[in-house]
Structures are given as C-alpha cells and as structure tokens.
Amino acid sequence: MEDIQWIVGLQGILVATIRLATPLIFSGIGLVIAEQAGVVNIGLEGIMLLGAFTGWTIGFYSGSLILGLAAVIIVGLISGLIFALFTVTIRANQIVVGVAFNMLGIGLSGFLYRTLFGREIGLLKLESFQSIEIPFLSNLPFIGKILFQQNILVYSSFVFCLLAIYVLYHTAAGLAIRSVGEHPRAADTMGINVFLVRYLCVLMSGVGAALGGAFLSIAYTNIFVENIVSGRGYITLAIVAFGRWKPVGTLIGALIFGLFYAIQLNLQSLRGIVIPYHVFQALPYFMTILALLSMRGRAIRPKALGKPYEPSA
Amino acid sequence: MLLSMEKINKIFPGNVVATNNVSLEVRQGEIHCLLGENGAGKTVLMNILYGMYQPDSGQIYYKGQPISIHSPKDSIENRIGMVHQHFMLVETLTVAENIILGQWKPWKNLKEMEKVHERIKNLGEEYGLFVNPNALIRELSVGEQQRVEILKALYRGTDLLILDEPTSVLTPQETVQLLNLLRGLADKGLTIIFITHKFEEVFQVSDRVTVLRDGQLVGTTDTAQTTFGELAKWMVGREVFMDLDRSKSNSKEVVLSVRGLQATDERGLLAVKDVSFDVHANEIVGIAGVSGNGQTELALGLAGLIEIKYDRLELCGQELKKITAKNLDRIGFGHIPEDRQGMGLILPFSVAENFILGEYNSEPYSHYGFLQNRQIINHAQLLVNKFSVRVSNVKEEITNLSGGNQQKVVVARELNRNPNFLLVNQPTRGIDIGATEFVYQQILKQRDAGSAVLLISTDLEEVFKLSDRVLVMFEGQIIGEVPPDREQIFKVGLMMAGKQVEEELA
Amino acid sequence: MQPQLSSGSSGKASHSKINKTSLSRDLRFVWERSKKFLTPLVAIALALGIGAVLMYLNGYSPLRAYSTLWWGAFGNLRNISEVLVKATPLMFTGLAMAVAFRASIWNMGAEGQFFVGAIATTWVGIHLGYLPPWILIPLEMAAGIMAGALAGMLAGYLKVRFNANEVVTTIMINYLIIIGTNYLVTGPMKEVTQDSFPQSALISANAFLPRIVPTTRLNIGFLIAIVLSIIMYLLIFKTSFGYALRATGINPEAARFARMDTKKIALLVMALSGGLAGLGGSIEIAGLAHRLFSNVSPGYGWDGIAVSLLVNNNPLGVMFSGILFGALRSGSEIMQINAGIPSVLNSAIQGIVILSVIAFGAYRFISNKKEGKE
Structure with a gap:
C-alpha cells in the first residue's frame, strides 16, 4: 500500500515537472534559435508577461483559447520585431533593450489588466486547456500519465523543440543561422542576408517567449496575476547557457528546472514541516545560479553572440 | 573587356576618401594585378565590386552590361568570387558546409551533402586543391583554409575571381604554388584580379597591372612593358627602398632570456611549445613566421596578458617566477601590440x-x-x-586619426618610456609607407639607445630590414636562426614551412 | 602606356556643397552643442506622448491625467518636497547603475542591494538604538553600504571567478534577497504585536535622519544624494580610478594591456555600485520608512536603470533624471488616486524612455553618418 502511494506521488511530481517545464521549453528553444543567430534576448521576461496577459484576456473575452493563442503569437511576433528593430537594425546594446522590454512588459500588462478588470484582480477565471489523452500511449503504465495525458501546449512545446533541432542541424537554413551567429561577415559574403536571418530568429524567440508566458495563464493555471512569470524569463537565459546553446541541452535544462519547481510545490504543500516555505520558494533561483556556475568554457558559445553586425556601408 | 569600373567614388564617414574617381578595366581571361600601398584603396574598390560597400558614385559594366551590385548576393549571381584577406570561413562548420553556405534553398535537407563531398573531391583533383570536405575549418592550416576559399568560388561557378593579398599568409614556397595554380586557372579561362603590394608578385603572375595611390588611379599597363622602377614610382610617388642607417650590434648584455616557454591559445591548445631564446641590449631580434604559428601567444605571454609556463625566464638580470604588471613596470617594458585598435588604444x-x-x-x-x-x-x-x-x-577623439597616426601615438607612448625591453608585434600592418618608415626609424633609434627589441612580424621584408638576428617560428617552435642577409630569404621561407635547414645555414 | 593621372575635380564639387549648406552647418553646430541636453528631453517627451496614446486608447483622458500628474508633482510645496523624497532613493540606485554601466558591468541587482541595505540599517537601528544619533546614524549607514557592497561583490565574484553572466546572477540574487526579506518580516524580525502586519519593529528615534523642512518628509538623505552625485562624477571623470573604470568598460583588452587589473576593477565596481544602492536602502529606512516591510522598495532598483540610462550614465545628470522620475512616480501615485489610472503605467513609461533614448541616439548616429558622406 505504501509502495503504491509512493509511486503515485512520484508520478504526480513528474506530471507536474513536465507542465512546469513547458513554459521554459517554449522560451528556451526560442532563445536558442535567437542566440544561435547571435542575438541575446534579455527581454524574454517582458515578452512572457505580455503573452500571459494577451492569451488570458483574449481567451476570456472571446471564450476561445485558440483565438487567444493566435493573439499570443501575434504579440510574440510584434515584440520580436521591435526587439530586432532595436538590436539588429539600430544595433543598440542588447542588454539595455532587454531591460527596457521587461519594464515595458511589466508596465503594459499590469496597466492594461487593471484598466480592463479593475478590482477583480486574480479572481476572474477562464476555462483553461484540458488534457488530451493520446490513444494507446496514454494507457502505458506509469509514463502514460506523465507524457501522454497533457494538454495541447505541452505537446506543442516538444514539437517546437523537435522542429528547432531539425531546422538548426538538418537544413540549409540551420547552416545559415549558425554561420550568422558565428561569423556574420562570412555569411554576408556568401550572400546570406544577415539581418533577415537575425530578424527571423528573434521573431522565433518572441513567439516562444509569448507562448511560454501564455501557458502559465491559460494552461497551467486559469488566472492572470501581475508578475505571473516571476523570473522565468531570466531563468531561461541561464538554462540556455546551461544547455550549451543547443536545443537538446536546453530541453534537459528546462526539465530539470521543472523538476525543481515540482518538488518545491510538493514540499511546500507538505504539512507539519519545520522549514519555512521561503526556502522552497528560493530554490529555483538558487539553482539557476548553480546552473550558471556549472557552465564553463566560452568556446562553445556562438562567437558573435551579443555583438551587433555592422554591415559595410 | 569583361569588367569595367568607371569613376568609382567612395567616401567613408569622417570624410575619408577611399577611392576618388577610380576606373578599372579587366580583360577576359587575364590575371590583373591591383598594386598599391596599404590604404591606397585596392580593397575598398574590390569590396565595392563584390557588393560589400556601396559606391557613392560611379558605374560598373560587366560582360558588356551595366550592373548594380548591392550585396554579395548580387555579385555571386554574376559569377564573381572573392577571397578576402581575412578568410570568410565559419570555423565551427565543415569544409563542405562552408562551400554550400547560402547557396541552397533554406529548406533543403543536409542529407544531400554526400553529393557535395563528391563534387569537392572532383574539383580538388581537377585543380590540385586537396582538402577533406568533412573536416572542420578550425582543424585546417592557413594554407588549407585558403584552398577552401578558392574552392568556394570554383564550386559555385565563377568567371571573375578576386584575391585580396592572398600571399600574406603563405610561405614563399606556398606562394609559388598558389601563383602556379592561379596561372592554371587563368589558362582555363578564369579572369583573376589579384590585390598585392609586392612588386615581385606582379611580375611573376600578372598580364596587366593597375596601380592605385591614395585612393586615386595612377595608371594601368601591360606587365611586360613596365619595369620594377616604374611601378615603384607609380606606387609611392618616389623611390621606395629606404635604406635604413644602422650600426652593428655588439652588446653582450642579455636583457631577456627565455627557456622552455609554453603557451596555450584561446581554445586551450598548445600554441607555443618549448621556446628558448635570448635578446641582448642594443639588439633587435626578429621572429619570422607565417601567422598563426604561435607568435601571437608568445607576445601576449611575454606581456603578461595570458598565462604561460616556462623553465626559466630572466628579464634585466632578474629571474621572474611570474610575469606580472608590476614586474614589467619596474623593469621598463614597452609593447607595441599586434592589434592597435583592439588593444593599443581606447578609441572613444x-x-x-x-x-x-x-x-x-x-x-x-x-x-x-x-x-x-x-x-x-x-x-x-x-x-x-x-x-x-x-x-x-x-x-x-583618437578615432578620428588615420591608421598611421594612431600607430604613431602607440609608438610614441611606448618609446617615450625609454623601455629596456621593447616588444613589437606587426608594427606596420595597415599603415601607409610614410608612417612605416617613421616607425622603423623610431624602433632603430630605440635599439641604438640600448634597448633590447623583440620584433614579431609576418612580413619577411620587415624582419630582414630591421633585425640583427632572425629566428624562425613554426608550429609553436623556433626552428632556426639566420643572419638578416637577403640571400637567406628563400631558406627562411623553407623554414617557415617547417623544413629544418639549420645545418646548411650554419 | 602612360599613367592616367586623375584630376581633383571632385574636391571642387564638395567645396560648393559646403557653401550651399553653410546655414544648415550653423544650425548643426548649435544642435551639436545642445543635443547632450536635448536627447533626454526628447526621449521623455516621446515616452509621455506614447503614454498619452495608451491612456487615450484605454478610455482615460491624457490631458486630465497629465495635469493631475503635474499638479501631484509640483502643485504645492508639500508635493514638491514629496517629489524630492521619491527622488532620493532613485538617485542612489541611479548612481549605482551609472557607476556599473560606465564599466560595462550590467548590475541588475540594485533592487536586492537596496533591500539588504535596508535590512542592515533596520537591524542596527533596532538593536543598537541606545547609541546616540551622532554614532548611530553613521553606523547604520555604514551597515547599509557594507551589506549592499557585499551583495554586489557576490555577483562580481561569480563573474570574475566563474565567468557567470552578471545579468542573470544579480537578478537571481534579487529574488533570493526579496524572498529573504519576506521571511525576515514574517519571522525573525517581525514586530511583536497582536496584529499580523508583516513588518519589523520601529527603529530607534536616535536612528532617524534629520528632516530638512520639519513640516515635510524631506530629510538630509536628499542632500547626501546630491553630494554623492558630485563625488561620483569626480570619481568617474577626474580620477585615475575613474579612468581605469571607463577604460575597462570601453575596451577590456586595452585595459589589460595598460596593466589594469580588470578583475579587481570589476569587483570594486560591483562593491561600489552595490554600496550606493545599499545606502539608498539605508536612507529609505532611516529617513522615511523607519521600519522594514516587504515593499519598502516598490522597484526603485529597477527605476535606477532608466534614471541612469536617460542621462547617458553621467552622475551629474542623475540628479536631474532622479528628480524627473521622482516626479513621475510621485505624480503617478496621485494620478492613480485622483484619476484612477494604474500607477504601474510608470514602469511602461520608463521602458519607453529607454527605448526612445536609444532610438534618438540611433537617429543621431544615422545623421552623423550622412554628415560624413557630404
């Protein structure tokens, strides 16, 4: 009897792990694509907030989550476009632009939410995405529930990761992206439009971040609260470094963090425990620092990362 | 006439005139040398042709048609290829991947790479350009990387090939090979524009030559109908070979003594393996070698900018356990670094x-x-x-100064300290001949004042002109010493390619 | 074949061009002279403009909003003093950012450093409250500075020792410190009373900073901020340490070449930056809040980034931009109360200010380039 309880408990944690990893997979894979092309998008936090707000608001008003998602993708594209305009075309410092984006994200989502919903902050709920059971696979013992009884966004995040792997490492487009992040001038001399590649990749990171944020408000929970993203945008930056700028590494990093979150929530809900819950709250942030420290060697990061490309006049 | 560039003007921000009404005509199937000093506008003109720069005015005719080239993509479509002086290769990709970069439709699957490998091998056999298509660029030597650059152009089909100072990274022997290869390509109908500042190469390889000076066209002539002296006059506007006035070095006092020095490069690979040498007061020791054979790491190591290991190191009679800023300051150390703008100056x-x-x-x-x-x-x-x-x-702001004047600032600053030990790395790269001459005189003056000078340069002429002794560096080792005698240049070339010939030189 | 010497015709052409544009050159000269001051003003105007559009689209009257904001900020003496009260912490965090950004160290941790400064000061103010003010006040400030400096140096150490990106580490440290503050005010440092407000006890009255104008909340913390702005300006632009700091920020390779210890400079800069933010937290407690609670900083650390960037990280400029953002903050709170406009809009406006500064700089960059081509 105790054995079964233990297994069910573990299964519960792993189910939560996958769910809590999903927003990080979305934002992380998007960021991998942008960073492979040489652009660090520090504005993820802000874009995730805008995504969370948009998805929830459109979903709430229209009653259609699909419509909400479409709006989220549009917001992601617009954010990516503006970020690229500043970092790629204007060639501004990517950190400064990112910081501005995060302020903008906090300010806009907060302002609009309060304007639209006034006092009912955090009380309004919508019908969030439900789990989809994949035939046969979902009946597998133990892992069926973990992997194959999740909602559509969870599956999409994995598809997003597979797509990124395919494009980056199995197509000519991937070669172009990696060359732009490594030696943009060489890419330029081979007739590759460095700006275009960077724009497209930053757009991908915008969409990834917006979807990741939206997952929090319309799939993981069904409410929007201010600052719902609570640092996941910044954590994504660490995960991508931890994952050595590769989709698979990033996926693993996201899953590890999902596990931290899941364990943290699980421990927090345990009764009669003497450790203050603040310790568990602090866990993901602490682990992020550790993840960064475990990262050694610059050799593997794209050489042109963070450097604006100055085309010849 | 394959190509005709007419009245090309290009002015850079800050009113720097790069090319001033320059015209150039290139015939089908010829090797056309573009001769000029550093900063004469050769590279800018070719970058305009290749679409890297947009001219402010002027017209380009190619194959009888007026064309406008806005980006390298346009020039590639016009079957124009260019081998840049600094290679345009992505180090983390393979040879084959570099070759097809930008040429395929974005969604094409990389599985089809097999066919590319096959074609690269065939091309290699046809032209004698052997490289392993599957090798990563960073595993290749400089000479091999240059072959990849040429293969890139041949692979996608090129009628006009531009090479920017291609021999600056090669040993004299490799240079001969390259020039033979180019001759062969021209015989097969390829038109070649060859940028250089070396007269010998003009006579060795070209059919015609165009000379630029200070961004202006001086003239175009058949190589067969001109002379060394005439070209020299065109290029600098006066006689070139400054004979440097110098006395013989006779000091016995050792200022720098190094035994068993080792240093690693950025990637952590051993770049300097067991190097030992002495530099005396009142002496210039030149280190010759093809770039990338450990000179950069040697210089950075001696300047205390990267960690190095050694068995024994003495500076001004003091044995140093570690090279630190304090040590160097106390001893009197001057350093003219390789990368003027990146290291020697703070531009804003x-x-x-x-x-x-x-x-x-x-x-x-x-x-x-x-x-x-x-x-x-x-x-x-x-x-x-x-x-x-x-x-x-x-x-x-120092940004507003020309390259030559910026270098003068560096030289002035470092020499003004009257250092006992002066480390000089590539002192005249990219500066005009007036400034070069000045820098040479200053370095010699410092030597005559009693400093020990270590000169690192990939320019053999420079090393021979300035040095009292010449050490040759190859793959992180010093493989021989020669007196700075012009007749030795070819032997030094062999040594730069790794051939041990010390015995013969005695 | 003879050399075809080309004539200098193009030189003449450019001469006539210069004459034609002499008027615009004069204008440009005036412009060159004044753009340093105009950039931030235009950026602010642009941001307020976009803010107005946002408000309009959401059914607010921008005119009413901004007049409320203006009145709220400068309507009467009390409001003006309140602006300066709000400006004080912003000047400290702004200075913290200016020092770090000048060295190209992206300290995003001012928020956390502000908090640890506040915690340390509260602790000293409560536990050593028996000391006379002339000992206690310097002591509590020193504690705040030390705490902030240590928090800054932690991230600095992780950067120089492990090459850990300071943007991520400082933000993570912020979260840890804020969670820590929540823990302290609900646990160990919680005031012992019946009600359950998560806050510390009051600090000793001996620890209170003197007020400048007794009827207002404006205290000598503001004067300290002004003095520090000047000191920081001198430090960055007039001392050899400042020279090394700027050199490291612009070109670390060249700094190392010049035998500067860039790692030591990074650590010192993080300590200095953290210390300034910590002092901000300290003065917020000693001068105003008089006790610790979890939103003793409503984001002053983040505001500091915009404060500094608006004036191109110049400490003298921080005095003005600090007051400007203080007015925005103070005014927007009044705006929320009187016009019902969420004050969180402030954050968005700051983001837009930064982007406008960049966009405006880019415009200058492009126009300079064109100038070069003439």
Whole structure:
C-alpha cells in the first residue's frame, strides 16, 4: 500500500515537472534559435508577461483559447520585431533593450489588466486547456500519465523543440543561422542576408517567449496575476547557457528546472514541516545560479553572440 | 573587356576618401594585378565590386552590361568570387558546409551533402586543391583554409575571381604554388584580379597591372612593358627602398632570456611549445613566421596578458617566477601590440588620454589619485610634436586619426618610456609607407639607445630590414636562426614551412 | 602606356556643397552643442506622448491625467518636497547603475542591494538604538553600504571567478534577497504585536535622519544624494580610478594591456555600485520608512536603470533624471488616486524612455553618418 502511494506521488511530481517545464521549453528553444543567430534576448521576461496577459484576456473575452493563442503569437511576433528593430537594425546594446522590454512588459500588462478588470484582480477565471489523452500511449503504465495525458501546449512545446533541432542541424537554413551567429561577415559574403536571418530568429524567440508566458495563464493555471512569470524569463537565459546553446541541452535544462519547481510545490504543500516555505520558494533561483556556475568554457558559445553586425556601408 | 569600373567614388564617414574617381578595366581571361600601398584603396574598390560597400558614385559594366551590385548576393549571381584577406570561413562548420553556405534553398535537407563531398573531391583533383570536405575549418592550416576559399568560388561557378593579398599568409614556397595554380586557372579561362603590394608578385603572375595611390588611379599597363622602377614610382610617388642607417650590434648584455616557454591559445591548445631564446641590449631580434604559428601567444605571454609556463625566464638580470604588471613596470617594458585598435588604444578616448594609457596612475598625470589635466595635455602636446602625429587638437577623439597616426601615438607612448625591453608585434600592418618608415626609424633609434627589441612580424621584408638576428617560428617552435642577409630569404621561407635547414645555414 | 593621372575635380564639387549648406552647418553646430541636453528631453517627451496614446486608447483622458500628474508633482510645496523624497532613493540606485554601466558591468541587482541595505540599517537601528544619533546614524549607514557592497561583490565574484553572466546572477540574487526579506518580516524580525502586519519593529528615534523642512518628509538623505552625485562624477571623470573604470568598460583588452587589473576593477565596481544602492536602502529606512516591510522598495532598483540610462550614465545628470522620475512616480501615485489610472503605467513609461533614448541616439548616429558622406 505504501509502495503504491509512493509511486503515485512520484508520478504526480513528474506530471507536474513536465507542465512546469513547458513554459521554459517554449522560451528556451526560442532563445536558442535567437542566440544561435547571435542575438541575446534579455527581454524574454517582458515578452512572457505580455503573452500571459494577451492569451488570458483574449481567451476570456472571446471564450476561445485558440483565438487567444493566435493573439499570443501575434504579440510574440510584434515584440520580436521591435526587439530586432532595436538590436539588429539600430544595433543598440542588447542588454539595455532587454531591460527596457521587461519594464515595458511589466508596465503594459499590469496597466492594461487593471484598466480592463479593475478590482477583480486574480479572481476572474477562464476555462483553461484540458488534457488530451493520446490513444494507446496514454494507457502505458506509469509514463502514460506523465507524457501522454497533457494538454495541447505541452505537446506543442516538444514539437517546437523537435522542429528547432531539425531546422538548426538538418537544413540549409540551420547552416545559415549558425554561420550568422558565428561569423556574420562570412555569411554576408556568401550572400546570406544577415539581418533577415537575425530578424527571423528573434521573431522565433518572441513567439516562444509569448507562448511560454501564455501557458502559465491559460494552461497551467486559469488566472492572470501581475508578475505571473516571476523570473522565468531570466531563468531561461541561464538554462540556455546551461544547455550549451543547443536545443537538446536546453530541453534537459528546462526539465530539470521543472523538476525543481515540482518538488518545491510538493514540499511546500507538505504539512507539519519545520522549514519555512521561503526556502522552497528560493530554490529555483538558487539553482539557476548553480546552473550558471556549472557552465564553463566560452568556446562553445556562438562567437558573435551579443555583438551587433555592422554591415559595410 | 569583361569588367569595367568607371569613376568609382567612395567616401567613408569622417570624410575619408577611399577611392576618388577610380576606373578599372579587366580583360577576359587575364590575371590583373591591383598594386598599391596599404590604404591606397585596392580593397575598398574590390569590396565595392563584390557588393560589400556601396559606391557613392560611379558605374560598373560587366560582360558588356551595366550592373548594380548591392550585396554579395548580387555579385555571386554574376559569377564573381572573392577571397578576402581575412578568410570568410565559419570555423565551427565543415569544409563542405562552408562551400554550400547560402547557396541552397533554406529548406533543403543536409542529407544531400554526400553529393557535395563528391563534387569537392572532383574539383580538388581537377585543380590540385586537396582538402577533406568533412573536416572542420578550425582543424585546417592557413594554407588549407585558403584552398577552401578558392574552392568556394570554383564550386559555385565563377568567371571573375578576386584575391585580396592572398600571399600574406603563405610561405614563399606556398606562394609559388598558389601563383602556379592561379596561372592554371587563368589558362582555363578564369579572369583573376589579384590585390598585392609586392612588386615581385606582379611580375611573376600578372598580364596587366593597375596601380592605385591614395585612393586615386595612377595608371594601368601591360606587365611586360613596365619595369620594377616604374611601378615603384607609380606606387609611392618616389623611390621606395629606404635604406635604413644602422650600426652593428655588439652588446653582450642579455636583457631577456627565455627557456622552455609554453603557451596555450584561446581554445586551450598548445600554441607555443618549448621556446628558448635570448635578446641582448642594443639588439633587435626578429621572429619570422607565417601567422598563426604561435607568435601571437608568445607576445601576449611575454606581456603578461595570458598565462604561460616556462623553465626559466630572466628579464634585466632578474629571474621572474611570474610575469606580472608590476614586474614589467619596474623593469621598463614597452609593447607595441599586434592589434592597435583592439588593444593599443581606447578609441572613444581623446588623443591625450590615450597617451597616458599605462601611466594613468602615476605622477605627474595622477596626483593623489586625481588626474592632472594640464600635465596630461602638455605631455600629449609634447609627444605629438616630437613624433609628428598629425592631429589638430589633442583633446580630439583618437578615432578620428588615420591608421598611421594612431600607430604613431602607440609608438610614441611606448618609446617615450625609454623601455629596456621593447616588444613589437606587426608594427606596420595597415599603415601607409610614410608612417612605416617613421616607425622603423623610431624602433632603430630605440635599439641604438640600448634597448633590447623583440620584433614579431609576418612580413619577411620587415624582419630582414630591421633585425640583427632572425629566428624562425613554426608550429609553436623556433626552428632556426639566420643572419638578416637577403640571400637567406628563400631558406627562411623553407623554414617557415617547417623544413629544418639549420645545418646548411650554419 | 602612360599613367592616367586623375584630376581633383571632385574636391571642387564638395567645396560648393559646403557653401550651399553653410546655414544648415550653423544650425548643426548649435544642435551639436545642445543635443547632450536635448536627447533626454526628447526621449521623455516621446515616452509621455506614447503614454498619452495608451491612456487615450484605454478610455482615460491624457490631458486630465497629465495635469493631475503635474499638479501631484509640483502643485504645492508639500508635493514638491514629496517629489524630492521619491527622488532620493532613485538617485542612489541611479548612481549605482551609472557607476556599473560606465564599466560595462550590467548590475541588475540594485533592487536586492537596496533591500539588504535596508535590512542592515533596520537591524542596527533596532538593536543598537541606545547609541546616540551622532554614532548611530553613521553606523547604520555604514551597515547599509557594507551589506549592499557585499551583495554586489557576490555577483562580481561569480563573474570574475566563474565567468557567470552578471545579468542573470544579480537578478537571481534579487529574488533570493526579496524572498529573504519576506521571511525576515514574517519571522525573525517581525514586530511583536497582536496584529499580523508583516513588518519589523520601529527603529530607534536616535536612528532617524534629520528632516530638512520639519513640516515635510524631506530629510538630509536628499542632500547626501546630491553630494554623492558630485563625488561620483569626480570619481568617474577626474580620477585615475575613474579612468581605469571607463577604460575597462570601453575596451577590456586595452585595459589589460595598460596593466589594469580588470578583475579587481570589476569587483570594486560591483562593491561600489552595490554600496550606493545599499545606502539608498539605508536612507529609505532611516529617513522615511523607519521600519522594514516587504515593499519598502516598490522597484526603485529597477527605476535606477532608466534614471541612469536617460542621462547617458553621467552622475551629474542623475540628479536631474532622479528628480524627473521622482516626479513621475510621485505624480503617478496621485494620478492613480485622483484619476484612477494604474500607477504601474510608470514602469511602461520608463521602458519607453529607454527605448526612445536609444532610438534618438540611433537617429543621431544615422545623421552623423550622412554628415560624413557630404
């Protein structure tokens, strides 16, 4: 009897792990694509907030989550476009632009939410995405529930990761992206439009971040609260470094963090425990620092990362 | 006429005139040399042709049609290829991947790479350009990388191939091979534009030659109908070979003595393996070698900028356990670095501020930690006059100065300290002949004043002109020493390619 | 074949061009002279403009909003003093950012450093409250500075020792410190009373900073901020340490070449930056809040980034931009109360200010380039 309880408990944690990893997979894979092309998008936090707000608001008003998602993708594209305009075309410092984006994200989502919903902050709920059971696979013992009884966004995040792997490492487009992040001038001399590649990749990171944020408000929970993203945008930056700028590494990093979150929530809900819950709250942030420290060697990061490309006049 | 560039004007920000009404005509199937000093506008003109720069005015006719080239993509479509002086290769990709980069439709699957490998091998056999298509670029030697650059152009089909100073990274032997290869390509109908500042190469390889000076066209002529002297006059506007006035070195006092020095490069690979040598006072020791054979790491190591290991190192009679900033300061160390803008100067700072880099924290420029503006300005004014740096106001940002004047600032600053040990790395790269001459004189003057000078350069002419002794570096080792005798140049070339010939040289 | 020497015709052409554009050159000269001051003003105007559009689209009257904001900020003496009260912490965090950004160290941790400064000061103010003010006040400030400096140096150490990106580490440290503050005010440092407000006890009255104008909340913390702005300006632009700091920020390779210890400079800069933010937290407690609670900083650390960037990280400029953002903050709170406009809009406006500064700089960059081509 105790054995079964233990297994069910573990299964519960792993189910939560996958769910809590999903927003990080979305934002992380998007960021991998942008960073492979040489652009660090520090504005993820802000874009995730805008995504969370948009998805929830459109979903709430229209009653259609699909419509909400479409709006989220549009917001992601617009954010990516503006970020690229500043970092790629204007060639501004990517950190400064990112910081501005995060302020903008906090300010806009907060302002609009309060304007639209006034006092009912955090009380309004919508019908969030439900789990989809994949035939046969979902009946597998133990892992069926973990992997194959999740909602559509969870599956999409994995598809997003597979797509990124395919494009980056199995197509000519991937070669172009990696060359732009490594030696943009060489890419330029081979007739590759460095700006275009960077724009497209930053757009991908915008969409990834917006979807990741939206997952929090319309799939993981069904409410929007201010600052719902609570640092996941910044954590994504660490995960991508931890994952050595590769989709698979990033996926693993996201899953590890999902596990931290899941364990943290699980421990927090345990009764009669003497450790203050603040310790568990602090866990993901602490682990992020550790993840960064475990990262050694610059050799593997794209050489042109963070450097604006100055085309010849 | 395959190509005709007419009245090309290009002015860079800050009113730097790069090309001034330059015209160039290139015939089908010829090898056309573009000759000129550093900064004469050769590279800019070719970058305009390749679409890297947009001209401010002028017209290009190609194969009888007026064309406009906005980006390398346009030039590639017109079957124009270019081998840049700094290779345009992505180090983390393979040879084959570099070759097809940008040529395929984005969604094409990389599985089809097999066919590419096959074609690269065939091309290699046809032209004698052997490289393993599956190798990563960073695993290749400089010579091999150049082959990849040429293969890139041949693979996608090129009628006009531009090579920018292709021999600057090669040994004399490799140079001969390259020139033969180009001759062969031209015989097969390829048209080649060959940028160089070396007269010999013009006569060795070209059918016709165009000379540029200060961004202006001087003239075009058949190579067969011109002479060395005439080209030299065209190129610099006066006789070239400055014979440097110098006395024989006779000092026995060892200033720098190194035994068993080792250093690693950025990637952590051993770049300098067990190097030992002495530099005496009143002596210039030149280190010759093809770039990338450990010279950079040797220089950075001796300057205390990267960690190195050694068995024994003595500087001015003191044995040093570790090279630190303090040690170097005490001993009197001057360093003219390889990368002037990246290391020797802080571009947004003023000329005056740049003159105190390295001494910013010592009297009289800093008093109780406060910068002494008047002293700094006076000091700058003094050095500007003494070293004839062309600048209107020492408070001006140093970015606004020409490359030659920037280098003069570096040289002035480092020599003004009257160092006992002077480390000089590539002192004249990219600066005009007037400034070059000046820099040479200053280095010699410093030697005559008793300094020990270690000169690192990939320019053999430079090494031979300045040095009292020449050491040859290859793959991180010093593989021989020769006297700076012009007749030895070919032997040095062999050594630069790794051939041990010390015995013969005796 | 003879050399075809080309004539200098193009030189003449450019001469006539210069004459034609002499008027615009004069204008440009005036412009060159004044753009340093105009950039931030235009950026602010642009941001307020976009803010107005946002408000309009959401059914607010921008005119009413901004007049409320203006009145709220400068309507009467009390409001003006309140602006300066709000400006004080912003000047400290702004200075913290200016020092770090000048060295190209992206300290995003001012928020956390502000908090640890506040915690340390509260602790000293409560536990050593028996000391006379002339000992206690310097002591509590020193504690705040030390705490902030240590928090800054932690991230600095991780950067120089492990090459850990300071943007991520400082933000993570912020979260840890804020969670820590929540823990302290609900646990160990919680005031012992019946009600359950998560806040510390009051600090000793001996620890209170003197007020400048007794009827207002404006205290000598503001004067300290002004003095520090000047000191920081001198430090960055007039000392050899400042020279090294700027050199490291612009070109670390060249700094190392000039035998500067860039790692030591990074550590010192993080300590200095953290210390300034910590002092901000300290003065917020000693001068105003008089006790610790979890939103003793409503984001002053983040505001500091915009404060500094608006004036191109110049400490003298921080005095003005600090007051400007203080007015925005103070005014927007009044705006929320009187016009019902969420004050969180402030954050968005700051983001837009930064982007406008960049966009405006880019415009200058492009126009300079064109100038070069003439």
